[in-house]
Each structure stands twice: as C-alpha cells, then as structure tokens.
Amino acid sequence: MTPRFSRRQLLAATTLAPLAATSTGSHAQAWPAKPITLIVPWPAGGSTDRHLRALGEIASKHLGQPVIIQNQPGGGGTTGPGTMGLNARPDGYTIAQYPMGMLRIPHMQKVPWHPINDFTFILGVSGYTFGFVVRADSPYKTFQDYIAAARKQPGGINFGSTGNGTSPHLLMEEVADAAKVELTHVPFKGNADLMQALLGGHVMAASDATGWDKFVDGGQMRLLATFGEQRTKRWPQVPTAKELGYDVVGNSPYGLVAPKGLDPAIAQRLHDAFKKAMDDPEHLKVLDQLNQQPWYKTGPEYLAWAKAGFVKDKALIERLGLASK
Template identity: 35%
Template sequence: MRRASDARTAIARRTLLGLLAAPLASRAGAAAWPDRPVRLLHGFAPGGTADIIARLLAGPVGDALGQPVVVEPRPGAGGNIASAALARAPADGNTLGLLTGGHAVSAAFAQGLTFDPVVDFDFVAMVARYAFVIVVRQDSPLRDLAGLLALARERPGRVTFGSAGVGSTHHLVGEMLNAAAGVQMLHVPYRGDAAGTTALLGGEVTAMVTTSAGVLPHVRAGTLRCLAVSSVRRSALLPDVPTVAEAALPGFEAPTWVGIAAPRGLPPEVIARLHAVVAQVTAAPPMRQRLVELLDGEADGASPEAMRAFVASEIARWRDLIQRQGIRPE
C-alpha cells in the first residue's frame, strides 16, 4: 500500500512540476520567436494592391524581426481561401495574414465560410485605412454627387454604377449610397477595378465606385472626374474633391482597410512584439508616403483590441446593409 501511495505522490509531483513549467516554456518559445522565415498570406492575385502592400511591408518587418517575411498569395473566393488557411495554421507566429476590408464583407454575406471571421483570428495591427471615390466621365453633365443622386431619384433603376464585382466592398459602398440617399442606382459588376474603369470610359455606366489611386491617372489626364470620396476626411491626392458627407449625405463614411492578423491563440508576447513592429514600420515617413501613393490612405496604428472591435463592427454594419437592401453575393 505504501509503495502505491509513494507512486501516486511521485506522479502528482511530476504533473505539478509540468504544469508549472508550461508557462515558462511558452515564454521561452515566444522569446525565441521567430526562429525561421515568417509566411505572410493574402487572398488576392500577385501584382494586385494587396500583394503590393504585403511585399512593401515584408522587407522592413522582416528586418525588424530578424527573419525574412515571405509573401504567399492564395487568391480566390474574395480572400476566403487565404483566410481559411490562416485560421487553420499553427498559432506560433510563423504564419500571418494580410486582411482587407473584403474580409468583413465576405463575413457579412456568411455563405460557405469554414471559419469564424472574428473568433478564429488574433488581430495584430491595422496598417492603413483608405477611401473609395465616385467618378464619372469628364464629359458627363453631372458636376457633383448631389446631381448624380438627383438624377437617380428622377430615373429609378436607370442610372447605373459600376464596381469591381458583385459582393465587393466597392459594390456595397454603392449600395450604401443607395440606402443613405433613398435612390435605386443599378449595380453593374465588372471583373476588377481596371475593367470597370474601362467600361466607364466607354460610356457603359453612369458612374463608378473605385479607389482613387486606381483612377488618378485618368483624372489627371482629364478623362474622368471625381464627384466625392467615401472617407470622413478629404483625399490627400485629391484635396479639392469633397467627401460624400460634405457633398450630399451628412454623416456618410465608408472607408476600407488593410491589417495584419494571425491564427487565434498566438502568445501574448508575440502579439505585442508584432504590433510594435508593424506600428513602427507603418509610422515611418517613407512608408506613410508610400501608403498615400498606393492607396491614397493613411497609416493606422490601432491596437489589437481596437482592430478586433473594428472588424466586428464592420461585419455588423455590412450585414445590416445586405439584409436591408436584399443584396445577393451572386
């Protein structure tokens, strides 16, 4: 009996020592991180905006971490293929993801997701926020956003707006304009911003919801005219263009965003270090200037907690719009 009791005591002692050692091992592992190259996934095609931003960040973030950051595009399903892969990856800090505003839009439609868009991720750091613009051809008789919305009231369903595709953030910003103004502009989807801009130049649609950086060359060439920007503040690249709130709809705000996330369960020390590194990189003047040039956006150093709350609020906002407007993703 005594031998059995001694054996049980020894097992209990080893178990207790193991439990006490676990946090120490976790902290030691976090301190050693990263000990190999870090993958940065994103869900869009190579050469696109998300890919450019990911590669722009990869160099300085890798330098700060002491390991290369390798960008891996996983295009498809509006970014959901990459998000699903990120959610399934080990929560060790060696796999990160670049998320965009499309993450919240896909979550709002909530069709065929194999992951929870909030619960399955640790949100690490916001990178930037940027706006959309409403543009028309330079020879259009529409001179301002108020004029476009007035025409839409006069001709329900006959005034059209193009976007980068059904279920894109661009599409939902156009539908948000419809809802806020009480009009019925008809959505015409295209395969990306470039195709939509070509269609607008060809006179296929009345207006286009797109990114300012994408149409800036046409604006400067005098072939397109910007009516308004969707952000709360005016564009750095188009300072003479009013916001939607200034032009016609007080309180309107619909920016989009880019940020860094990881699989849920990342050690707190790793999250803290990653956030500090990304915030420092995006706050550097050269990077801030590049974000303006690429996105017409501004750096955003929001905390992981603030980013989580923001993404959840964006999902709720788009879900409400989708339900009210009866929008279908296909």
C-alpha cells in the same frame, strides 16, 4: 514515507524543469526561422497591394526574415483570409489582411469561417480613401449628373466595385437608397480588374479606393466624389458625398490577422515589427501617396473593434435588403 531519488534522477529533474518553464518563451525567441507569407486578398497592382508590399518590406527588416506577398483575390476580399483562418497553421508564418468585407459577407451569404472566432487579431494598420470615378470622356461631369441619369433609367445605369459586400459596393448602395434610385452593381475581384474594365468601357463608373489615383492624375478618369468626412488634401476640388446631400461616410479600416491559436508571444513579435514599420517615414510616404491615414490599434483593441463592427454591419446589411434569406 519520503520517496528516495537517485542522484541521476535529481539531476535530470533539475535540468528539465527550467527547460519546460521556458519552452514557450524560447520558441518565440527563435521565431521567425523562415519567410512569412502575407496574404493580400486583392489582385496585384491595386492600392492595398501597393500599400502592404511596402509595409511588408519594411517589417521584414525588423523580423529578420522576408515578408512574401501572396495575392489571393476573390469573395470581395474574404477568400484569402477566410481560407487562411481555416487551413493555415497558427505558427505566425502565414498572416493576412483583414478587410471590412470579413465582417459583412457572413451576413449576406453562408461562409465556412467565423469572422471573429477563427482569427488572432495582430494590429490595425490603415483605412482607405474611397472615391467615385468615370472615364474622362464620360457624359457625367458631376456626381449629380450620374444620379440624375439613374433617375431617368432605373436599373440602366451601372457601376463597378471590388466585390459584393465591400465598402465601395455598400457606400454606393447607401447613396442609391438615400437618392431613391436603382443602380446596377457589377462586382470585380479587385482594383486592377475594375480599373481596366472602366478604361475599356465595360462599366460606366467605379466606386473604389485610391487605386484610381494615377488615372485621375493622368487625365484618363474623372473623380466625381469622395466618401470621407472632409475633402482630400490631394484632390481638394472634389466634393464629398456628404457635401452633396448624402449622409454616407466610410474609410473601411483594415489590419492584419493570423489563424486562431497563435502563440501570444509570436503575435506580439508580429505586432511590434509591423508597428515599427507603420512608424517608418518610408511607410508614411506610401500612405500619403495613397491618401490614406494610419489607423493603429493593438491586437486586443482591434479584436474589440471587429466584434462591435460585426454587430453594427448586420444592421446595415439588413437595412439595405442585402441580408441572406
């Protein structure tokens, strides 16, 4: 028998059907309804903080809501995004920078989060220019002077970086391995702390991204080497580590992620707003000041890159003898 429906039941069914079909879409269309928090896992004032504050401010114009920067340093840049991945709701209102350490630290120590499975990858943004600096009054006039001192005093020559497992740390471990010298590594929470320690004479040198730029340009620090494929436009007189005989190159690309399970429509809204911000001339001006290049990848492209990098970096960590036992 064919079931009979009352006029009221038929009216309710025809009314609710399109609402159910478009509920997800309408939710995404109404988003965002409040400010978005962008976790920067480094102290305020460093190069990453300077970059993402500018990017977030421009993106807020396309989102129609403020992008609020929350500095959450620690764990070589992994504490902030790692905590977000485990605890934040996947509603698009909390996102984070995803530094290379996220793909390396899990090979070096136990962490409660998975670098791939606990995140939604939004887009790739940029990469760093890394350099090695000393104070202006340092006895090391060149990078080779510093390495020569390490040969004379095994373990007696130190350098600071932005944390264990970060690119500035591992680049110098690769140099030490190639030069057959023993360097003492001193980790810091971020660029701002590291720069103050170097200026205060608490470490002999620092390996870091371009948060040292104003100190180099101001004559307080000396840039001994950079770690790109070519010399920088801003400091063309400074040699690369590769030129000096060390096959060590790195730019440590980074992007933005959200917790796993984010509505794909909201992920696309975030991607589109931040992509427009990336293309904005004001953003490109900030990148130029930091001597960084755009590194754009879509969410799926960024995820594929991270998966490949996680496997590749395991081999690097093991080769340098830094893998967890």
